[in-house]
Amino acid sequence: MEKIQLGKSGLNTSRLIYGCMRITGDNSPSDREKGKQALRSAIEAGYNHFDHADIYAGGLSESLFAEVLKESPGLREQLIITSKAGIRAQDTPKAGDPKCYDFSRDYLVSSVDGILGRLDIESLDLFLLHRPDYLFNAAEVAETFMQLHRAGKVKHFGVSNFTPSQVSLLQSALPVPLQVNQVEINIHNINSFTDGTLDLCQQSGITPVAWCPLGGVAYSAWGNTFSAADEQRIENELSLQAEKYGCQPWQVILAWLLKHPAQICPIIGSTTPERIVAARQSLELDYSREDWYRLLEARNGEAVP
Numbered sequence: 042m043e044k045i046q047l048g049k050s051g052l053n054t055s056r057l058i059y060g061c062m063r064i065t066g067d068n069s070p071s072d073r074e075k076g077k078q079a080l081r082s083a084i085e086a087g088y089n090h091f092d093h094a095d096i097y098a099g100g101l102s103e104s105l106f107a108e109v110l111k112e113s114p115g116l117r118e119q120l121i122i123t124s125k126a127g128i129r130a131q132d133t134p135k136a137g138d139p140k141c142y143d144f145s146r147d148y149l150v151s152s153v154d155g156i157l158g159r160l161d162i163e164s165l166d167l168f169l170l171h172r173p174d175y176l177f178n179a180a181e182v183a184e185t186f187m188q189l190h191r192a193g194k195v196k197h198f199g200v201s202n203f204t205p206s207q208v209s210l211l212q213s214a215l216p217v218p219l220q221v222n223q224v225e226i227n228i229h230n231i232n233s234f235t236d237g238t239l240d241l242c243q244q245s246g247i248t249p250v251a252w253c254p255l256g257g258v259a260y261s262a263w264g265n266t267f268s269a270a271d272e273q274r275i276e277n278e279l280s281l282q283a284e285k286y287g288c289q290p291w292q293v294i295l296a297w298l299l300k301h302p303a304q305i306c307p308i309i310g311s312t313t314p315e316r317i318v319a320a321r322q323s324l325e326l327d328y329s330r331e332d333w334y335r336l337l338e339a340r341n342g343e344a345v346p
């Protein structure tokens with residue numbers, strides 16, 4: 042699979058990243074086996090970068106991943122392993138505590154220790170702050186990152202769901218480059234095209250990573266505001282383009298994201314081996330500027346001004 046440099050890290054990431062949010066399913070033995078099979082399929086298909094968060098299935102996604110790592114000695118060294126933290130569940134650590142974001146030093150250090158324990162690895166390749174803490178102190182976060190780096194627990198750092206100004210604020214306090222901003226990008230949510238997120242990524246050499254890339258195509262987008270007529274228009278255009286490019290409509294939508302010069306890396310979250318493998322076809326499409334704008338026009342219901 043095509044690889045690109047992840048930020049300025051020197052690490053080469055597969056252009057498609059595999060997302061581990063759904064791998065445990067309902068945590069039954071059959072769903073867990075399905076999740077392991079999905080991971081094996083992704084590895085076999087050339088995905089070398091796996092995305093986690095401490096909150097996925099309450100940590101069970103990371104421990105299931107560890108089981109697959111153990112199956113193949115030497116596998117860990119071939120992979121880029123990302124995890125995220127900073128979201129504290131309700132009633133944690135004390136009953137009555139609200140759900141909140143927490144970028145305090147103690148919380149982040151203990152979160153990384155938990156992640157490393159569940160993944161059963163010595164160090165994370167990339168650690169991301171999951172969602173911006175309203176109370177985040179850039180200097181404290183920068184010191185925490187450097188402490189984690191010096192301790193050999195984290196090699197590289199990045200953020201998720203950060204606005205451009207939040208990225209700039211944290212970067213201004215950090216002696217090392219932020220490598221990634223992981224944000225929602227799909228046909229429904231195109232905020233990153235216009236709010237400066239992708240501009241800053243291009244300018245600063247940060248890799249934009251797209252979560253839920255198929256939201257609004259394979260399933261309803263988060264906070265869906267599309268009307269039935271919008272969905273029909275998008276579906277019609279996707280069908281036309283899928284026929285033209287000899288692929289499936291959802292592969293067109295991945296090509297639409299991949300076309301952006303900021304080099305968006307979509308995270309594939311399917312647990313179906315055929316889809317995990319077939320997603321690679323989106324990398325092969327010679328997707329045109331005209332079709333990119335046709336799909337935007339179908340999404341917006343009008344031509345660009």
Ligand SMILES: NC(=O)c1ccc[n+]([C@@H]2O[C@H](COP(=O)([O-])OP(=O)(O)OC[C@H]3O[C@@H](n4cnc5c(N)ncnc54)[C@H](OP(=O)(O)O)[C@@H]3O)[C@@H](O)[C@H]2O)c1
Binds near residue numbers: 291
């Ligand atoms: N940073 C953040 O805040 C954040 C938030 C959400 C997610 N994420 C990351 O992003 C990753 C991807 O998100 P996601 O799982 O929502 O991604 P996704 O790849 O957009 O969606 C996957 C879901 O769509 C279904 N699907 C995929 N292709 C389909 C098709 N052709 N037709 C019908 N259904 C299809 C899958 O079902 P099957 O499994 O049955 O194929 C699965 O339920 C996550 O795993 C996680 O790593 C990050």
